[in-house]
Every structure is written in structure tokens, then in C-alpha cells.
Amino acid sequence: MTAAALTEPTRRPLLRRLRAPGGGPLFTAAVLLLGALVLAAALAPLIAPHDPEALDLRAPLAGSSADHLLGTDQSGRDVLSRLLYGARTGLLGPLLVVGLSTVLGILLGTVAGWRGGWVDTLLSRLLDLVFSVPGLLLAIMFVAVGGPGLTTPVIAMSLAYTPYVGRLVRGLARQEKARPYLESYRVQGWSGWTICLRHLLPNIAPTVLAQSAINFGYALMDLAGLSFLGFGAQPPAADWGAMINEGESALQRGAMLPALAPSVCIVLAVVAFGIVGEGIADRLARRER
Amino acid sequence: MTRYLLGRLLGLAAVLLVTSFLVFSAVHLAPGDPVSFLLKGHPATPEARAAIAAQYHLDDPFLVQYLKWLGGALHGDFGRSIQFRQDVTALLGSRLPGTALLIGYAAVLVCVGGVLTGALAALRRGPLDRLVLIGTGVATATPPFVTAIGLVSLFAVQLGWFPGPGSTGTGLAGRLHQLTLPAFALALTLAGLLARVTRSAMLDELAREHVEVARSRGVPERAVIRRHVLRGALGPIVTVGGTTLAGLLVSTSIVETAFNVTGVGQLLVQSVTAKDLPVVQAVTLLIVLGFVLVNLLVDLLAPLIDPRVALAPGDTA
């Protein structure tokens, strides 16, 4: 909202002070949890006890049993299997969002910060404009035009997250450009692109990475919200947000697990990404000092 | 001051203009013939096609269409809802009070709950502080629809204190009772965020020397907290509080859907699902308008809170 150059990740103060002093055990636990999630997503076809889309209309909303550890949903599908498969879209979506927004943000931010002048003004205003539209609203607009599914929300969210990275990279690029070591390359007649690729980007990469890691959890939350609204992965595919939506009616009939299990997964994943992202940012801040 | 305000209002108008253009173009960006797109799911009689074409001025050049639509929008005419077969403005009018009440309720919860919790944590260090940190950490990582699930299962299904999704209350008290769970679901994430901001802003202030100076001069502790610590922390609290309230405008669509509240947010989701584009356009513009207005308000408050903040024109968006 201000024109001041950003040179630190925008840290929504999520879990900044939750870390145990020293940052050790909680950080490790978060990394382990994320590792387990990734494994679960990767190995879902091997470890899922049932076909996530196999209906069993004779046993809807069955409670926890040896056969269905987390019970079944209103269509008799195994909740645990759907949870494991749901981890795939649950993680792939934010990964794409973070990847795309990082690439786009680095590109726009570097060009704006390095070129300066009217290019900078134009790109900065553009980023500010996107920043002034809430990401969720942008995604809803996109879905209204492009239809629901995995692709449309991911593209919209990538755009919405680009300003976070772009404004950061722009600030960093301007700051680095003014430093003598880059100036000496310029004086030696190196081309701007070569300097940016070989010297600027490697130097600002860790800070950008920290910002992207922080963004991951939020992207996960936003995308899950979209699929809760029915704008994400379409039925019968397993998806956490959609599972919560479907599980809500089951809740009124006394079956907790179909809605609560994916809820817990989302919160745990977001908390873990928050801790890891803040941890990286803290480590960077300490190294800078 | 006037110049600054003028600059800000111009910037605001620019954002709205660009957004309205994008929102309008959306219809034409959609693949296929706009008429059949707008009619999707409804019988495409020649009369209906002609009515749509006339309503959207589809026979005019694109820019002319946009200007005509914009002119209508400025007069509060957003066309007719395809889904509800009703004027969009009237439809919005009937949905707005519910959403306004919900957002107001949640905003009070966020501000009071967030600031009080954060202040308490900052002033009473130790176990309570740690508890607040963990609690707000989890709260900020819990999206509203997850909170909704938790609240419904506990308070509506198990305890039965509050009505579940889909019920309607009568009278203000009944409405508020019905909106309590949605408001808490809407508020929790943002209240956690505001509590954290309040806490760290107050801790920053507590560490400042002028606080110690005030104490060294025999100013009573309550006055030190009020006049120095809270006063100094007000800047960050208002800034984040503003973004938070703006965030409510968007999250409300999720919460209204989860609790089946007949409001603008739910209308937006229904309209997107039904491809009811005139409604989508109107609601989107309304939310963006609310968003930029709240941001403007926060920026105008900033120099009142901290006299060192100079009002600089040209700092828009």
C-alpha cells in the first residue's frame, strides 16, 4: 500500500513467536509432518486401503472400524483413502501456485527493479492493482468465466500471489543494484541480463524462497476454501475442501469424521508450512545480522 | 490535506474503473458466443436471445458496450439476474442487510476479541502469554470453513445452543442468535491475526524508553499503559485491523455458504455456479469498492494516529 521498497518477506505474523526458543524441535516436527504429507500423497495408490471413489451405499456414514479406520462418508466411501488421495490435490495446487507466482514475481520484480524508470512505474502500478483485489475474489471471478476445476483457481491464485513476490524482488533488486559489486560488473560492460542471472538472482534467492514458503500455507488455505465452495476439484475426485463441504450435512446427522478429518489435515498442513516458512525467514534474518 | 484526499480519491476511482473494465470484459473473455454463454442452462428462444442482446448492447462495438454498461452501473442498474429473473439491484438490496449484520457482528468480535487477547498476552507474560501464542497461532491457520465445521459440530449438534446452518431467526435478537456461529467462524482467523499484531506492537512499545521515562516520573501504571503503550500500538493495530475488515468482505462468501446464510456472499457463490454473470459483476464491484474504501479510511486515519506520517499525494492503490 506504500511506495516504500520492500526488502523483507511480507510476514503475516502467523507463527512468528510460537517456535520454541532456539527454533529446534517445533521446526523439526513441522518438517517431519510435511514430509509425511508428501509421502502420503505420493504413495496414496499403494497405501490407501480402499478405492477413494468406490461407493458403498449399504454403509453410508459408518463409524470408525477395522475396515474403515476413519469411517465412511455419506456415499459409503472410505474417508481415510479419500484423505490420502486428497493430499495429492491439496499439495499439488499450492505447489503450482507458489511455483508460478515465484517465477512470475521474480521476472516482473527484476525487470521493474533493474530497469527503473517508466517500466518500473508501470509494473509497480500493475502489481499494486492486483494487490488491491483480494485473491479469493479474483479466483471467484476467474471461475465465473473459466469454470471450476483445478486449473482456473490455480491460475487465479498464482496471479494473486505474484505481487507478494514481485514487490519483494523489486525492492531487493533495487537495493542490490546500488551495491558496488554489481556496479563494478556494469562498469566492466557486462549485459544486464547476465549480471541479473549470474549475480543478482543467486543473492536474493534465499529471501524470495522464504517468502514463497510462507505463501505456501496461505495458498493451501485459499485453494481449500475454493474447493469448499465447489470451485476446485470436481466430484467424485477426493479433495479436502470438497470433503468438508460434503461432510457438513453428515455433521447434522451426527457423523463427525467425514468433515473433521480433512479439517484437521488442513490446519496441520497450514501450521506446519507456517512454522517452516517463518523458520527459514528467521534463519535468514539471523544470517543477515 | 485536500490535495491528498483528491489524489487518493482519483486513485480509488482508477482502481474501480480498471476493475469494472476487467469485470465487464470477463463476459467476452469466456469462450464461445456471449449470448449463449449468458443464456447457459436456459431455453434459448429467439426472444430470449434478442432480450439478452439488447440488455448487453451486444450489437454495439465493445467499448461502447462497456460505456453503456458502466453508465448503467453508475446509476445502480446492473441488469437482470439470469438465475433469479429479478433486477440485480433489487436482489442485492434484499441480500445486503443480512451480510452487513454478519460482517458487523464479526468485525466487533475481531476488534474486541483480538485487541483484548493481544493486550492481555503482552501485559501478562508467562503461561498465559504462551497459551495465547499457541491459540492464536492455530487460529490464524484455521480457515473459516474449518472453524464453521468445528462450531457446528460442537455448539449446534452436540450442545444445541445455537441453530445449525439454514435456520432463520426473527427480530434482531433472533437474527443475532442465528448469526452467532457464522460470525465466530468469520472472525476467528482474523481475530487471531489481530491479537498477534496487538501483542507484538504492545511489546515493542513496552520496550521503548519513553515508557520507562513516564514510569520514572510517577505516572500511574494504568495511565502509562493507556497513554503510552496502547496509544503507540494503535498504528499497527488500525492498519492490520483495516486489512482484516476488508478480508471479512471476501471470506463472508465462504461462511455464508457454510451456514446457508442468505447474504451477498452466498449470492456470489450461487451466481458463479449458475453462471449468472450480471450478479457476479455487481457483487464483485461491490466487494472491491468496500475493499478500497476500507483501505482509504485506514490511510486517512494514519496521520491522525501518528502525526509524523506526512500526507503525501500520489501514493495510491
Add this chain to the structure above:
Amino acid sequence: MTSALSKTPPAPTPPPGTALLEIDRLSVRLPAGRAARPILDEVSLHVAPGETVGLVGESGSGKSVACRTVLGLLPEGSRAEGQVRVRGRDVLTLDRAALREHRSRRAAMVFQDPRASINPLHRIGEFLTEGLRAAGTPADQAAATAVRLLDAVGIRDPHGALRRRPHEFSGGMLQRVVIAAALAGEPELLVADEPTTALDVTTQAEVIAVLTRLQAERGTGLLFVTHDLELAAAVSDRIYVMYAGRIVETGTTDELFAHPRHPYTAGLLACTPRIDPDAPPPRPIPGRPLSLAEAAPGCGFAARCAFAEDRCSVERPDLRPYGDTLAACLRADEGILS
């Protein structure tokens, strides 16, 4: 510690009934684990009414902690032993109301950085009258006092200044405002913690002049804390030198300059640059000050002392009289410094 030499000598006390401030064997400790040695270790000092006393030491010597205890301000989580008596009443045991009364009427403090001392969001007038208002003075009376004080410290247009904000003043002017605020309650005792360190040299002289003039006019006792021995000498009647939480030497300014007994005092004198063409070039004290994480069983300065013997790092020196000064050095009577 068992040797006969380390038996505690009588604390240097002023003639009874004459002291304004008496700090009596004050020790301040952080909880175990946060520090290896006390922040203050049996510090005793006194200030008579109208007297100016310098407290000199490097950063980390504990001088700021010591002077803050006069206002009843202790570091968070610390424990204090001993007494800090102002007009005979121990500040550390005052209840809340009495402490407020003490702070608003009897003692006041001028802090190091005026820009940090004044709430940037308040007007100068609010800052000046805050202490008076807290003590129950009516608003108009407090404002009148504020104008009189601003005039006394040399602020032009005192009426207008009341409505201005801190960021509109220079550092030197702000420190004058802080001094005016400290004098608002007409305290008998003023504590100045490095009041000119944050200012540039010419401003320093002006601020010191204002401070000493007002102090002399009002007969206020002044405890002047600084790391600058020359500055302390220019202002003070007597000087205490602190090192690693202890008073290592004290005496009248002239005596201390003429015959320093402690190698640390001598070192401080030697590292001050002189303008005199015949003066030797400044010699720094080797090593660095003892941090809170380090404990020294013997003399805290032994590790940096050119005259240290083996016993210096084992045996703890106490303050003892040598001529007209008191020094805490095992070799003070050996004439090592002459």
C-alpha cells in the same frame, strides 16, 4: 575470601543526616542462568543536597542500572539487596503510592536519548505536564509551570512550543525539554544518565551549561552518570568510578585526577585525548570490559590490568582509604602508578 585482608571495611558514609541520596551496599542480581555475576555488587555512594557527583564507567559497568534504582527502576526479573535511601527513606521498599510520590516530587531523571525519552505521538506540552498531572496538579497550573520551565531552559516561544511535537525539535532542544520536564516536580535530586552522549559536541556544552546552571540555582543534588571522565570532572565535585558492577575508586575530582590509585582510573585518564601539545598520545586500555556472562572471583579488572599479580585474580579487593580517596585495589598502596 577468607584472608584477613578482605574483611569488609566500614562503608564510606557521609556525616549523619546530611546525605540526600545514600546507596548502601546495593547488589542487583539477575536470576541464575541469565548472568554469571551480579549487575551491581555492593555498590555504595552518596550525594549531599546541592552537590554534583559523577558516576563514571564503560558501557556495561552497571552505572545506568545503579542510577535507575534511585527512581525505583530495576531490570526486569532482577532482585536487589541493600538500600537506596533518599532523605532517609528506602526507595526499594516504598509501596506503589509512595513510589509515585517519590518519583513525581523528590527525584527525577534525565535519560540519554531525548528522542527516545519523549513519546513521539504526544505534544511537548503533554510530555512536560504529564508528571505534574499524575501528581495531581491542575491542568492550567501545570501548563503555567511548563511555560516557565521551557523559558528557563532557553526554549524560544515557550507558549508555542507546548503545542509542537518532538520531531519538530533538534536533539539539543529536546534534551532541554527533557531537563525542564525533570525539574517540573521541583525535585531535590536529579539523576542524569549520559544526558549528552546522544548529542553533538557544541550542543553538549550548551545542554551541560543549562543543566548545571539550573541545578545550582535550585540547589538540586545531581548524580551525573557518564562514560566520559573529562566531562564528569568538568561538572562534578566528587567522582565514583565503576567497573564490572563495583565501585573501584572514589574521591574528590581534583584528588582523583592528581593521584589516581586504581589502575582502571589511571587507564581511563590515559585514554582520554588531550589538546595540550606536550601531552602523551592517548593510550587505550587493552582488552574489553567484563561481560555479565563472566564471573571474576578476584578483582574484575585483573584480566586487563598491567600491574596485576597472581593474587589479583583470586583475592577480592575492597574499597579502602588511601590518602583522600577510596580505592579497591590490592596494590593501591604500593605506588605502582607513580
